[in-house]
Amino acid sequence: MSPALVCENLVKRYGDKTVVNHVGFHIEEGEAYGLLGPNGAGKSTTISMIVGLLAPNEGTVTVGGISMAEDPQAAKRLIGYVPQEIALYPELTARENLRYFGRLYGIPRKELAARMAEVLEMVDLTDRAEDRVETYSGGMKRRTNIAVALLHKPRLLILDEPTVGVDPQSRVAILDGVEKLVNEGMSLLYTSHYMEEVERIATRVGIIDRGEIKADGSKRELVSELGGTDRIELTLDGDVESTAEKLRLVEGVSEAVVTGPQSLRLLAKGGRHLLPAIIDAASGTAAITGVEVIEPDLEAAFLHLTGSTLRD
Missing domain, CATH: 3.30.70.920 (Lrp/AsnC effector binding domain/regulation of amino acid metabolism (RAM) domain)
Structure with a gap:
């Protein structure tokens, strides 16, 4: 089986400024990969190229063996993306948001109803599914975003700072849910400003700084580099x-x-x-x-x- 994700020599320039400089890493099927870097390191730009929101100046992205450049629609269908900003319709309920995005994914109506119930249960929002998203806490909105990303059964789940701005209780709920997905074999790309989250979630880590991957390996391998x-x-x-x-x-x-x-x-x-x-x-x-x-x-x-x- 092809790796869930392969990034090779990704480069992104804005004028004379190179913000991502030949970044490359891969995520095997069922692997949780943490991408760590200080602010301005190039994490968000790299993720934007991976999900097809930005075209790289150089390099390639392959998702489940499908080239993002050659067949972007097929590659994107394999990705579940949870961005830093909440990407929901606040005036709709959680169930209505799921139904809307499910139809965009092209999920058949009968299958969609069952799938909506599954993901609401995954993120522990079944009891609040009929409430408008605008009435939710920050943590509940994040969990709804994750539910949307999981709706079409993606091969790769990408979470970009998923616990930013949430209360401690919601943060624990999100981490518990993500850890459960990893244990069930979900391939995952995870970025966070909290080192302890990546240590808990990721089996392998890439450290990015000034647009370059400085190190890539298991946590034990990275620590051993300190000798x-x-x-x-x-x-x-x-x-x-x-x-x-x-x-x-x-x-x-x-x-x-x-x-x-x-x-x-x-x-x-x-x-x-x-x-x-x-x-x-x-x-x-x-x-x-x-x-x-x-x-x-x-x-x-x-x-x-x-x-x-x-x-x-």
């Missing part, structure tokens, strides 16, 4: 720049970066064991007033590869 390196966050009272220079000379410390007026970030192997040497090296130029040792995880890998946190 067991710990991140050490220091707050101190004294000369930050001079202290950074001294700490770069400590054996085992690979990087010392000034992150604020009184703060440093170190990358080091065996960070906890190095603390006495770090404190000793800092003496004379600064007194360390706070220490936090963060052992390798997906967020550490992201920070190491992009130089910024996901929310920066």
Whole structure:
């Protein structure tokens, strides 16, 4: 069976500015793939090319073996897309929205009624199906959007920041629903500003920054790229720049970066064991007033590869 999605060398330019630069990744059948990147990294532009809203200047998108360029209608029929913005008719009920979009998908009338009942049950909105969407909370609107995307039984579900602006209870409900779909074998492309969501949902992750894929692999593979390196966050009272220079000379410390007026970030192997040497090296130029040792995880890998946190 063909992969659910193959992106090869995608490029998108606006005038002289390249916002996506030869991006390539694939999603196997039944795989959940997380696309992570800071704001402005090129995530949304990449997704717009994948779903056929934007034409790439270079590169190809293939969905379930079908070329988006050669047969866009057939390729789009294999995709369920949940955009960042709510894409519903607020004056209609959830059931009316589903019926409208189901007819656009070309689902036969008898099949559509049964399918509407199924997706409403999936997103736990059966009891509110006759209420107008404009009366829904943000989380209920998101869940209705997901129901619409699932209506035609897509081969690939794409969720772009699906929990933005929702309350904590709705966020849990959305994540539980998405996790259930993944466990049932749904192929998934997921973007989020919440690292913990991607760690929970995705089996493989692509890290994108400045329009380029910096790393691609399982969470274990990405973390292993740090080579067991710990991140050490220091707050101190004294000369930050001079202290950074001294700490770069400590054996085992690979990087010392000034992150604020009184703060440093170190990358080091065996960070906890190095603390006495770090404190000793800092003496004379600064007194360390706070220490936090963060052992390798997906967020550490992201920070190491992009130089910024996901929310920066």
